[in-house]
Amino acid sequence: MYLSRFIDEDAGLAFSFKVNPESCGNNSHYEEYLRFCAITDQKSGKGVTHVLVDECADSHKKAIVGFITLKASCLNKRYENYISGHPSIEIAELAVDMDFEGNGYGTDLVNYAYVVANKLRHEYAGIEYIVTCADPVSEFFYGKFGFSRLEDYYEVPREGWNVDCIPMFHKLPELKFS
Numbered sequence: 625m626y627l628s629r630f631i632d633e634d635a636g637l638a639f640s641f642k643v644n645p646e647s648c649g650n651n652s653h654y655e656e657y658l659r660f661c662a663i664t665d666q667k668s669g670k671g672v673t674h675v676l677v678d679e680c681a682d683s684h685k686k687a688i689v690g691f692i693t694l695k696a697s698c699l700n701k702r703y704e705n706y707i708s709g710h711p712s713i714e715i716a717e718l719a720v721d722m723d724f725e726g727n728g729y730g731t732d733l734v735n736y737a738y739v740v741a742n743k744l745r746h747e748y749a750g751i752e753y754i755v756t757c758a759d760p761v762s763e764f765f766y767g768k769f770g771f772s773r774l775e776d777y778y779e780v781p782r783e784g785w786n787v788d789c790i791p792m793f794h795k796l797p798e799l800k801f802s
Contacts, residue, residue, distance in 0.1 A: 627736065630662050630673040630691065637677070638662075641688045644722035649761050649788075654719035658691055662717075671695035671716050674736065676729055689724045692733040693717035694740055699753045699793055700779045712753040712793070713741045734769055741796060752796060757789035770794045 628634075638658040643651035662673040676689040697714035700707050715737050720730045737754055745751040758766050763773075771792040779791065 625676065625678050625689065627674055627676050627732075630658075630666065630675045632663060634675060634677070634686075634688070635659075635663060637675075637686055637688045641691075641719075642722050643719050644725055647722070647725060647761060648719070649759050651719075654717060657693075657717055658688070658719070662691070662693060665693065673717070674733075676733065678724070687723075688721060690720035690729045690733055691717065692736060694737060697755055699755055699774075702779065710752045711750045712755045713737065713744065713751055715754065715756040718756075730765065731768075734766075738796075745796065745799065753793050754796065755791070755793045758792050760788070760790055763790050763792070766792050 638655075641655060641658055643654045645651045648654065658673070662671075665671045666673060671693045672695070673691055673693040675691045678687045678689050680686075693716045695714050695716045697712045697716075699710040699712045701710065715734070718730065718733055720733075741751050741754050754771075756766060756771065758771070771794045774791040774793055
């Protein structure tokens, strides 16, 4: 099992990736995103997809276990006369193949987002939050990591397909320098 950036050579594996419709209210979106949009989004700079791949040594077959797409984002706080932006990393897409559900791979992918966020904030750029627009079925899943629903005066960017999502955030702890 390994985690790597999704590349053209792995695109064929996406066609066997299936999301359990009972685990997600929009399973076809995640399947189609991986098949048709992930590479394009990477090439355009919109987001970076990482795939967790199971490589069976016996049969020389590979399968995508799950994927996560991360992108730069912003948590906006509305005040009376202005909006204040807080630098964030967004879990734009996250799904686990139905044959691999329940084995902690979704947790591994969220933990990877924390690793990336911390690396960025320690070495390259300010990051205060991890945000996501969660499918309503996955709200409990993100809650296990400390994500909360946004309050009325906060907002994160949304795209057309996820207008019914639940915007959530997790504030990263303050950095300690010695």
